[in-house]
């Protein structure tokens with residue numbers, strides 16, 4: 001999602017920062033805010049989703065953890081897995097060990 005320097009959502013079709021919200025909905029179960037936007041320049045319509053800050057933090061942590069797993073799998077596929085490499089990869093994972101217990 002492109003945004004202008006002042007934080008406005010840019011039109012994905014023409015890049016114009018001039019858009020307005022034509023519908024707005026709050027999802028009770030997820031806490032997400034969905035907005036339908038209309039580009040004033042070219043009339044293109046698109047949706048944006050605003051995720052609560054605490055959920056974004058959880059999503060980033062999960063993504064970082066998945067990237068760690070992906071790096072470990074890639075090392076295993078290449079046959080270069082050894083204990084030092086595993087330790088180095090796990091050291092970059094903020095969530096290391098969260099699945100234990």
Ligand SMILES: [Zn+2]
Nearest residue numbers: 011014039042
């Ligand atoms: Zn546009």
